[in-house]
Amino acid sequence: MDTEKIKANLDNAGYCIVEDIMPIKEADHMADRYFKLHKQHFPDQRSYQSLQGLLNYDQMCWPWILQLQILELAYHYLGQNMRFAEACSKWVMPDTEAGNVHADALSLSEPFPSNMWLFQTMWMLTDFTENNGSTLVVPFSHRLRCNPSISPTDKCLIPIVGRRGSVLLWHGALWHASGANTTLDQHRMGLNLAYIPFWLNHAVGGWPPVHPETFQRMPRLLKELNQHRVTVS
Numbered sequence: 102m103d104t105e106k107i108k109a110n111l112d113n114a115g116y117c118i119v120e121d122i123m124p125i126k127e128a129d130h131m132a133d134r135y136f137k138l139h140k141q142h143f144p145d146q147r148s149y150q151s152l153q154g155l156l157n158y159d160q161m162c163w164p165w166i167l168q169l170q171i172l173e174l175a176y177h178y179l180g181q182n183m184r185f186a187e188a189c190s191k192w193v194m195p196d197t198e199a200g201n202v203h204a205d206a207l208s209l210s211e212p213f214p215s216n217m218w219l220f221q222t223m224w225m226l227t228d229f230t231e232n233n234g235s236t237l238v239v240p241f242s243h244r245l246r247c248n249p250s251i252s253p254t255d256k257c258l259i260p261i262v263g264r265r266g267s268v269l270l271w272h273g274a275l276w277h278a279s280g281a282n283t284t285l286d287q288h289r290m291g292l293n294l295a296y297i298p299f300w301l302n303h304a305v306g307g308w309p310p311v312h313p314e315t316f317q318r319m320p321r322l323l324k325e326l327n328q329h330r331v332t333v334s
């Protein structure tokens with residue numbers, strides 16, 4: 102999709118789906134890898150799993166952080182000194198309830214700033230369907246500049262469905278949630294890659310740091326984007 106059209110959707114409705122940006126084979130490969138990683142990290146947990154600090158465990162997501170069209174959009178919204186916030190894989194297992202509806206407010210108080218402070222992406226590594234836990238959003242809610250107080254069954258939430266290899270982009274103020282997975286056997290795997298402006302204190306996200314040995318292996322631009330969050334622990 103044309104970048105100007107994506108910006109128009111993001112500005113207007115607070116979100117945009119870009120279809121088929123990643124080859125299906127790559128999405129399948131990454132999903133396989135992340136299912137395995139999740140099983141190692143959460144051997145007993147059933148339902149919704151969020152694997153934070155993914156950059157330390159996996160290199161397959163690195164090129165997608167630097168995907169040119171997405172990066173251009175992140176620079177447009179967050180400025181030339183913008184930074185990478187976090188990579189996190191998110192698995193919605195069969196028979197899982199929807200998550201809480203929230204904005205990614207990162208401790209900002211209301212009314213939220215009108216400028217974007219979080220450029221959020223959800224890469225669909227499996228197909229996202231109405232029933233398997235696809236992300237729910239409330240279109241236009243970023244304009245309200247406040248936290249939601251609605252339930253995940255509220256009718257103003259719509260499921261974002263798409264083929265694997267597509268990416269959902271949204272404004273941090275948009276109200277959203279993980280959807281319910283009402284299937285018996287379909288697993289949803291998504292990859293969150295998030296970007297923030299330089300002025301936002303990274304600590305408010307509570308995101309794990311990048312380990313120095315991971316940082317050393319990164320290509321130059323990825324280093325630049327992650328330089329603020331390298332620590333040993």
Ligand SMILES: O=C(O)CCC(=O)C(=O)O
Pocket residue numbers: 191200205221234235236237277278279280291293
């Ligand atoms: O897993 C999902 O679909 C929702 C993710 C989410 O709530 C978030 O990134 O803040």
